Amino acid sequence: MDQAEQLRNVIKMNPAPKPLARVITVTSGKGGVGKSNTSINLACQFKNMGYRVIILDADFGLANIEIMFGAVPRHNLSDLIYEGKDITEIITWGPMDIGFISGGSGIANMSNLSHEYLNCIIQNLAKLDANADIIIIDTGAGISDAVLDFLVASGEILVVTTPEPTSITDSYSLLKALNQHPRFSRENSSIKIVANKVSGEIEGEVMYSKLNTVVSKYLNLPVSYLGAIPQDRRLEEAVMQQMPVSMQSPNSRSAIAFEKMAYALVDKEYDKPSVKRGMAAFFSHIIAGSKKMG
Ligand SMILES: Nc1ncnc2c1ncn2[C@@H]1O[C@H](COP(=O)(O)OP(=O)(O)O)[C@@H](O)[C@H]1O
Numbered sequence: 001m002d003q004a005e006q007l008r009n010v011i012k013m014n015p016a017p018k019p020l021a022r023v024i025t026v027t028s029g030k031g032g033v034g035k036s037n038t039s040i041n042l043a044c045q046f047k048n049m050g051y052r053v054i055i056l057d058a059d060f061g062l063a064n065i066e067i068m069f070g071a072v073p074r075h076n077l078s079d080l081i082y083e084g085k086d087i088t089e090i091i092t093w094g095p096m097d098i099g100f101i102s103g104g105s106g107i108a109n110m111s112n113l114s115h116e117y118l119n120c121i122i123q124n125l126a127k128l129d130a131n132a133d134i135i136i137i138d139t140g141a142g143i144s145d146a147v148l149d150f151l152v153a154s155g156e157i158l159v160v161t162t163p164e165p166t167s168i169t170d171s172y173s174l175l176k177a178l179n180q181h182p183r184f185s186r187e188n189s190s191i192k193i194v195a196n197k198v199s200g201e202i203e204g205e206v207m208y209s210k211l212n213t214v215v216s217k218y219l220n221l222p223v224s225y226l227g228a229i230p231q232d233r234r235l236e237e238a239v240m241q242q243m244p245v246s247m248q249s250p251n252s253r254s255a256i257a258f259e260k261m262a263y264a265l266v267d268k269e270y271d272k273p274s275v276k277r278g279m280a281a282f283f284s285h286i287i288a289g290s291k292k293m294g
């Protein structure tokens with residue numbers, strides 16, 4: 001056996017592992033607390049760090065991401081089925097080359113789709129692992145079955161909360177519903193709290209400790225604190241201009257806070273296999289559940 005042949009055999013025996021994307025799901029108990037801003041700005045920061053990022057907009061009510069991007073997507077997930085498109089054709093590439101997929105009604109009605117159609121979606125979404133290092137899913141707010149399905153399937157959940165008492169209690173209710181979900185696995189999930197619209201670091205820590213006190217006492221659910229984003233007029237201005245603040249005002253307090261948060265996410269557990277489950281596993285999980293229930 002010559003050397004080249006030997007090498008070929010080695011390669012055959014050890015095929016390169018299929019890369020899996022890290023899937024991060026951003027959610028909240030209450031609307032308007034900053035989920036879409038968190039999703040898009042973390043995407044910008046990850047992109048700055050050299051990762052390929054795709055955002056899946058799974059907020060069926062308000063298609064926020066596209067407005068904040070200033071880019072109108074021509075397709076959404078249901079075009080995979082009804083138009084026979086390939087997933088790579090329905091990705092809109094926005095500023096900074098951040099990919100963006102509109103969920104449309106394709107995801108909202110997933111449990112009503114036939115097996116054949118579901119397979120089509122799963123196979124397509126699995127291809128995203130080859131197109132992104134990090135996939136961020138921006139969900140709707142509140143405790144709906146569709147949101148809980150996403151959260152149960154996620155290895156990694158960011159719960160955006162503001163210091164408003166109603167935001168803290170709504171986050172608690174969301175975590176309670178998640179904890180009671182028959183398919184939720186606390187061992188395989190990592191739940192991180194993001195404090196948004198705070199006056200400073202201390203207000204963020206106080207907010208987290210209020211939430212964590214009730215979560216650990218009544219739910220016995222492990223959550224951790226990811227960090228705080230200050231209330232920032234520059235962020236509001238950026239929203240008005242349909243630009244992520246991380247692009248429009250990279251030196252603003254909020255953009256710097258998002259940068260810090262992105263680094264914290266990457267430092268802590270980028271290489272943990274539990275968080276790099278990939279997109280195929282993610283959606284098989286959703287579908288396994290919806291079939292059992294339906
Ligand atoms: N850190 C912040 N500083 C100032 N305003 C903010 C901040 N985060 C969010 N907002 C305001 O709240 C609004 C809602 O944010 P958004 O990210 O769309 O929330 P959600 O997606 O949770 O509904 C934004 O349009 C913006 O005006």
Ligand SMILES: [Mg+2]
Pocket residue numbers: 035036037059062064065
């Ligand atoms: Mg939103």
